[in-house]
Amino acid sequence: MAPMRKKTHSPAANTGPRPAGSPTDFVIAATGLKKHFTIGGGIIASLLGRPARVVKAVDGVDIAIRRGEVFGLVGESGSGKSTLGMTLVRVHRPTSGTIRFRGEEVTNAKGKALKAYRRHAQVIFQDPYGSLNPRLTVAQLVEEPLKIHGLRDQGERAMRVIEALERVLMPPADYLHRFPHELSGGQRQRIAIARAIVLEPQFIVADEPVSMLDVSVQAGILELLKRLSDELGLAVLYVSHDIATVRYICNRVAVMHYGRFVEHGDVRKVTARPAHPYTKRLMAAVPSVDPTTKRKRVTLSEEEVPGEEALQAERQWVEIEADHFVASTP
């Protein structure tokens, strides 16, 4: 391991991926964010004497993403990464903690304030086969968000649609009047991205945007996201279970396990020198196409990777090298 530049601080004060800079640099920033779901506890369950159970999907996360930054969020199914993304764009209302968008609090925004926030915070979903209405043409699909957000001028709407399609490299003349079933998976995902950027948002959550696509087109979509982030100054949260793709487009990464971050920092440092046992396990699970490098199958047993309880005790961040933090027990 790299020489320990041991610098600890308690997460309550300041943790999380928060590089130096003034708070206004951050497009989106959350502190102490929790989202708990109650399972059961309905009338029938309580009549039968079954207690309600609380699932702590997100359990105390600090995160901050800057303009033009692609932030990777990795973890296995059930780690809470999608819930975190959906909470940041306020699909869910957080149980506790605060969310700030360009310095303004949106934690409990409702009504008009919430709608205004959502105009700036968009989502790209995993399944481009399920997320596009099959009855609408490409032109209508990309125009829809503009209508919802009350852009009345038809001419301007058309201009914005064309511009968005050009940005995602779908020549408008060829695609405006096509329907989703005429498009390949990669093309559909480009349309989904055009829908997300047409409102000129500042924050985008991309939840497993390539995991349903063919390998030969994945690279194109990832690069498009990265380029849009650069060109438009977008803050992008890229959610994925595949730590291998994260390295290609992200500047920073956080590894999530049982609703908490266990490691975060500069993506090159975290992937080159993973320090938390869970991160090591995630890295070790990625198969390699190169038959000459026999990958080290890390046989970390369940016991070696801290469980939920151990993680709750891990309340301290250790900076093991510049901009590379690992959670550890105090």
Add this chain to the structure above:
Amino acid sequence: MSVPAVKAAALVDRKPPVHMRIDELRVNYRVAAGYLKAVDGVSLEVRPGETIGLVGESGCGKSTVAKAILRLLPEDARVEGRILLDGEDVLRMSNKELRRIRWTKLAFITQSAMNSLDPVYRIGDQIVESILAHENVGKEQAWRRAEELFTLVGIKPARLKDYPHQFSGGMRQRAVIAMALSLNAGLLLADEPTTALDSIMQDQVLARIRRLQEELSRSMILVTHDMAVVAETCQTLAVMYAGKIIETGPVADVLTNPFHPYTMGLRNAFPRIDDERRQLISIPGNLPSLLDPPRGCRFASRCPFRTERCTREEPALLKVGERQFSACHYPDQAGEFRARAEERRTWDRVDPMLRAASAAGGGP
């Protein structure tokens, strides 16, 4: 963990690994606009005990090949060719003969296996049922075998009494693997067995499959879009594109020295965790229409190295190595192609070529 594996194997009649040969398989689906040539002249051999990975992207025909082997194609599909299991042609079997070979000679794991369990029966009962249907054993013995199999795939035997909804996705997938192994069939056909799982679960399931393969040494066909999975699980690799096998050979040979530009492109499109410098490169363009496939090489429209000959003349599978075959007209230039395929600008050239072709009214 290897102790129960041996015991489980001993509990089941050991059936010899199956030899399978596919000769010139053609499958056409009838659609409104005509016939879709989903599989167009595929030949493949699986020697006893061999594990083959059939790789390709959506629409390449790999799942259709799997369905043809299982005789699960829709009734209006036109099927030609032969699929010989130990010399017997599956395509010409009666339903009775099919029942005899399914689960004994041929077991399979489907893509969405987690949904193939009946939600209203206990998982153990479903496994026992499949054993009782095919083998002359008592119920108690069948249950014991189910317990051994669960241990083998890493689930506590006590959980045989659970219903499917009590299992996570990964556990259900492993339960179906246990079921597929329950009769120790001579050939295991797995169609995207880990696609629905996250990377940690995928790694565990593959490790199980690989170990079972080593211990029980039966033949296996793994159908997947994921080259890395094949690299770590199989001995032989067959790459499909637009209904045809375009390259095949020992896994290490094909991946280190691909001869077909599509294989080169596919290899470069893979994110790697172990190589910092490598760029991720996508292959421009789309699959050609299978209703009216192009005359020459089917990959020509997306190939950065194509010549006039490629659009005119269809390349045959040529021998390029000890056991390696590739369907490209230019095996002699493979070394140069490989070097150039690692550079992004090589593939960037394809896009303008595609545009020029479609502007001229021809092309894809």
